[in-house]
Amino acid sequence: MRNDDRRERLKAALLDGAERTIAESGLSGLKARDLAKEVGCALGAIYTVFPDLDALILSVNLRTLALFDRVIATVPLPPEPDGPPTPAQRDAAVATLVRLAVAYLHFAAQNTTRWRALFQHRVTQALPDWYLVEQVRLFRYIEAPLRVLRPDLGERERALLARSLFSATHGLVSLGLDEKLMVLSEPVLRGQIEVVVGALGRGLAEG
Amino acid sequence: MRNDDRRERLKAALLDGAERTIAESGLSGLKARDLAKEVGCALGAIYTVFPDLDALILSVNLRTLALFDRVIATVPLPPEPDGPPTPAQRDAAVATLVRLAVAYLHFAAQNTTRWRALFQHRVTQALPDWYLVEQVRLFRYIEAPLRVLRPDLGERERALLARSLFSATHGLVSLGLDEKLMVLSEPVLRGQIEVVVGALGRGLAEG
DNA sequence: CAGGTCTGTGAACGTTGTTCACAAACGCAT
DNA sequence: ATGCGTTTGTGAACAACGTTCACAGACCTG
Structure with missing residues (x-):
């Protein structure tokens, strides 16, 4: 259960970060590596939440x-x-x-x-x-x-x-x-x- | 003069090839390497005609x-x-x-x-x-x-x-x-x- | 024909998104 | 609490991309 919780928080953090980046620099400003760094997770973690x-x-x-x-x-x-x-x-x-x-x-x-x-x-x-x-x-x-x-x-x-x-x-x-x-x-x-x-x-x- | 001629022909060939590719596969289908191969020139040649x-x-x-x-x-x-x-x-x-x-x-x-x-x-x-x-x-x-x-x-x-x-x-x-x-x-x-x-x-x- | 200039070449670079072998963290039964 | 199987996160590695650049070759000129 604790695990699902973390997953949800990661998902929310990714959405927040992506939303912020898009609002700031547009779609083309959204980079997988930058996003990972921003939310403080590994590059591959993104792909555990979104395909x-x-x-x-x-x-x-x-x-x-x-x-x-x-x-x-x-x-x-x-x-x-x-x-x-x-x-x-x-x-x-x-x-x-x-x-x-x-x-x-x-x-x-x-x-x-x-x-x-x-x-x-x-x-x-x-x-x-x-x-x-x-x-x-x-x-x-x-x-x-x-x-x-x-x-x-x-x-x-x-x-x-x-x-x-x-x-x-x-x-x-x-x-x-x-x-x-x-x-x-x-x-x-x-x-x-x-x-x-x-x-x-x-x-x-x-x- | 012969040189400018070749340049013009290269330009026309690039435009034709790019137009064909875009018409066929859309903007995202246009790749520098494929285009070079299609018109029979080197990769870098594209950048001698277009910035x-x-x-x-x-x-x-x-x-x-x-x-x-x-x-x-x-x-x-x-x-x-x-x-x-x-x-x-x-x-x-x-x-x-x-x-x-x-x-x-x-x-x-x-x-x-x-x-x-x-x-x-x-x-x-x-x-x-x-x-x-x-x-x-x-x-x-x-x-x-x-x-x-x-x-x-x-x-x-x-x-x-x-x-x-x-x-x-x-x-x-x-x-x-x-x-x-x-x-x-x-x-x-x-x-x-x-x-x-x-x-x-x-x-x-x-x- | 020799010399200098210009031009095309394609290997190399930096940046992408995506994957994957491995390690760490977790849950559960003992 | 401890050990063990499973699940999950890691980041180096990969493939594909646009772009650059040292070099080799073709071109014009005297």
């Missing part, structure tokens, strides 16, 4: 997703009317979409490297189930305002559209914060998100 | 951008009315935006690995000027229909909005073709792009 560094990174990414989930959960969702929405309800739903997108931007801007690791990390083998489950959970937040804007859509179509709205927002944030194109400041980027997501929401409602 | 592999990749990426430019140039752009646009002109502009986005999707789907290399490749140092110039050139295609939809915007605001529209479309395509979320088929993705970019265009016009 490889990819699995470790995936676990760190899960932490990031959970952190984001706690942030996004604070965005108030609109009540869902039964019939076709009134103009005011429509505007409220659009505003919710914008708030969700801005929350995403804010999180990405405040946790740039950790957030980048979520997407920068290319996967070699199939992703574990818990990773996909967490993703679907996050999409549900988008589905609520969509139910107001497009009550005509079926469950499946709405889920697909939610994913697309996330993808579009992610593109805005991702390329906005990327050095590859010119980096935009968060306020400018927020303005663009308000314009684009706002237009998107209004366009969806009338379509 | 490092990053520069080589950047040159391959420029080729990809040029290839895409030839594709996107075939999309017909709407004539630009002087005053406020008629509803028909507005619809035509929206249709152009959708066509541009679909062309982007189609190119990405047909040249997946080459296209991925454009964004997967994280840059360490500042990007060369010619790279940025090419990017701006591509944004111009989006600016034309925007001029119809939003004649009220200034040059700078319109350029920014064009960039944002590209970013949103890129997000749709990028995550749509990514294995990290579930991969969508090109037809499904095209449908989503039509819905989202269409709504976006209409929402922009009325806003």
Whole structure:
């Protein structure tokens, strides 16, 4: 029992260390030897807890997703009317979409490297189930305002559209914060998100 | 002179080989030793033409951008009315935006690995000027229909909005073709792009 | 053709992630 | 408490990578 305990503590220490390093220097800054030195274990000890560094990174990414989930959960969702929405309800739903997108931007801007690791990390083998489950959970937040804007859509179509709205927002944030194109400041980027997501929401409602 | 000639031929051979390898196995499949063997030169010869592999990749990426430019140039752009646009002109502009986005999707789907290399490749140092110039050139295609939809915007605001529209479309395509979320088929993705970019265009016009 | 310059060569270097024979620590029965 | 089998952590060793560099050979020039 004492042994399992140590194993758990080693795992936690590795996750903490890896998270800190990624937050500080990005994914490419994570080196097996440095990490071992940081947590005070042997190089090989890492591989007694995780099959490889990819699995470790995936676990760190899960932490990031959970952190984001706690942030996004604070965005108030609109009540869902039964019939076709009134103009005011429509505007409220659009505003919710914008708030969700801005929350995403804010999180990405405040946790740039950790957030980048979520997407920068290319996967070699199939992703574990818990990773996909967490993703679907996050999409549900988008589905609520969509139910107001497009009550005509079926469950499946709405889920697909939610994913697309996330993808579009992610593109805005991702390329906005990327050095590859010119980096935009968060306020400018927020303005663009308000314009684009706002237009998107209004366009969806009338379509 | 004969010497410069050989140098040019070596450069072209390296670019061809690297392009082929990237198209076949992605960025991570590009290895200095394999490339040298493929083009029949010594390992060190690569570094007489390019300072490092990053520069080589950047040159391959420029080729990809040029290839895409030839594709996107075939999309017909709407004539630009002087005053406020008629509803028909507005619809035509929206249709152009959708066509541009679909062309982007189609190119990405047909040249997946080459296209991925454009964004997967994280840059360490500042990007060369010619790279940025090419990017701006591509944004111009989006600016034309925007001029119809939003004649009220200034040059700078319109350029920014064009960039944002590209970013949103890129997000749709990028995550749509990514294995990290579930991969969508090109037809499904095209449908989503039509819905989202269409709504976006209409929402922009009325806003 | 001789001399100097430039260029391609591939062995060698430093850094990676990952493995594995061995030693140390642990748990349990005596 | 003590001994013994098992499990666990160790870090040297391995393979693969990008990059460098002393040297040998090819090239141009007088």
